Amino acid sequence: MKELVLTYVYVEGGIVVKKRLLLLASAMVMSLFLVACGGGDEEQAGTKEGLDITTSFSILGDIVGNVIGDRGTVEYIVPIGEEPHEYEPIPSDFQKVSDSDVFYINGLGLEEWLEKLVQNAGDIPVVTLSEGVTAIPLTNEDGDDPHIWLDVQNVILMVNNLVDDLVERDPDGEDTYRANAEAYIQELEELDAWIKAEMSTIAEDFRMIAISEDAFRYFGQAYGIDTAGIWEINSHEEGTPSQISGLVDKIQERNLPAVFVETTVDQRYMETVANNAGVEIAGEVYTDAVGQDGSGAETYIKMMEHNVNVFVNGLSQ
Numbered sequence: 001m002k003e004l005v006l007t008y009v010y011v012e013g014g015i016v017v018k019k020r021l022l023l024l025a026s027a028m029v030m031s032l033f034l035v036a037c038g039g040g041d042e043e044q045a046g047t048k049e050g051l052d053i054t055t056s057f058s059i060l061g062d063i064v065g066n067v068i069g070d071r072g073t074v075e076y077i078v079p080i081g082e083e084p085h086e087y088e089p090i091p092s093d094f095q096k097v098s099d100s101d102v103f104y105i106n107g108l109g110l111e112e113w114l115e116k117l118v119q120n121a122g123d124i125p126v127v128t129l130s131e132g133v134t135a136i137p138l139t140n141e142d143g144d145d146p147h148i149w150l151d152v153q154n155v156i157l158m159v160n161n162l163v164d165d166l167v168e169r170d171p172d173g174e175d176t177y178r179a180n181a182e183a184y185i186q187e188l189e190e191l192d193a194w195i196k197a198e199m200s201t202i203a204e205d206f207r208m209i210a211i212s213e214d215a216f217r218y219f220g221q222a223y224g225i226d227t228a229g230i231w232e233i234n235s236h237e238e239g240t241p242s243q244i245s246g247l248v249d250k251i252q253e254r255n256l257p258a259v260f261v262e263t264t265v266d267q268r269y270m271e272t273v274a275n276n277a278g279v280e281i282a283g284e285v286y287t288d289a290v291g292q293d294g295s296g297a298e299t300y301i302k303m304m305e306h307n308v309n310v311f312v313n314g315l316s317q
């Protein structure tokens with residue numbers, strides 16, 4: 001309890017009365033009183049912990065969320081179910097980015113809409129998390145394949161880039177960020193080893209992922225499986241008859257038991273391929289977004305586990 005002496009003056013019947021009042025109050029009541037009197041200015045500024053972060057798409061949102069934990073907030077721009085290559089930002093996206101302390105992106109040309117968004121969102125730092133990754137070049141055009149996250153080791157590299165940037169931006173959070181990252185990297189290493197073991201159970205002849213967008217090249221390189229798409233990258237998707245028949249030929253050459261579709265791509269192209277090749281679509285996989293709530297693929301780790309289970313089941317017939 002604290003003592004507070006109040007002196008107040010009032011007029012009663014034409015006479016000025018001066019009174020002193022002794023208040024006993026708990027610290028909480030005191031602080032409320034001081035704020036009400038305008039005496040509590042000193043707190044507010046500089047007490048916010050952590051950072052308000054926006055990421056370009058949901059997979060990055062989950063990865064960043066694992067590292068910041070409760071220290072700050074994470075949002076993402078491209079909604080689950082939409083693909084990030086050709087997304088069109090809406091007005092609330094500009095607001096989201098301009099309200100952030102930092103905007104984390106994948107880079108490697110994934111976010112084609114980035115320039116438009118950043119130009120309209122003010123002076124927000126944009127940080128590319130793929131810095132230092134060994135990129136696979138696109139074969140049909142200039143530039144690199146952006147789907148680096150489908151190799152778990154690349155995500156570990158991104159987490160390390162992320163921690164460096166977070167510590168620089170919010171030094172008080174260093175211990176939290178480093179501890180969270182260490183625990184997350186441990187989980188990612190386990191995931192990486194599990195994927196290698198699972199994929200190695202598929203017969204050599206059937207080791208090919210045939211799918212709409214050839215997004216699994218980093219995955220294929222890391223986990224020992226060939227890949228083939230109708231088209232190379234979603235931003236240049238066409239699904240022309242020659243692209244369709246090109247993939248049908250590859251499926252028949254290998255005598256593959258199954259093909260796959262993505263959650264973020266129009267599935268009609270792959271249905272045509274499957275019908276023409278006389279194979280089944282074994283299931284949906286996640287490439288450019290995590291799954292909706294209840295899908296079982298709500299996080300990066302869960303979506304990778306889901307994908308591997310679908311590949312192994314589909315190709316082990």
Ligand SMILES: [Zn+2]
Pocket residue numbers: 083085147213215234287288
């Ligand atoms: Zn993609």
